[in-house]
Amino acid sequence: MRTFNHVGIITNENQEGAMFNEGLNVWLTDYSKSPNKIEFLKFDDPAKSCLPELVKSNGHIAYTVPSLDEALKDAKVIFGPAVCDEHLTIAFIEEEGIAIELIEIK
Template sequence: MFKLVHIGIPTTQEKEGNLYVEGANIYVTSSEDSPFAIEYVRFLPGTVFPESMHYSVHIAAEVDSIDSYLQFADEVLVPKMDNGACYLCFIKKDNVIIEMIEQK
């Protein structure tokens, strides 16, 4: 399964409804509040995310197993990490940043 969930757009501006993500040092908006499934991401100093992600759009997809998709990645930007209700991993494939989301 590979189901598109949202488009992540980096921003330097505060957005209405943004939420602070503890441990990641970022602010995000909910893609569920956007008619176009857009999630705005504002990176703060000391974030766990590499600088290359601060300026690039990413797509997010729910997958049944992150591990089964890692073999197709050109580069792993953020290894599989526990996000509470799910696991997340960010990869690059053909110069596109992909966030994979695996439900627990």
């Protein structure tokens, strides 16, 4: 079962509190500090980011899942799985023409 986590919105504007993620080459805001669970993404040079074009151009919706392996079965995976740290693994899939981020928290 999926649980809504956040929505990722692409912006060209600098956002207060945004942190640069070198691994993904993108500026990100902390969606846990947003009352609407919005994660703003700003790409200085989208070509340098390893994220899929669908994410870089249209943003995404993110859900937590109990098992990433189960959630990815029969899915159209467009990125990952990627281990972010010992507690967090993510992947992006495409559904209904949009990017969906799936997050497993251990």
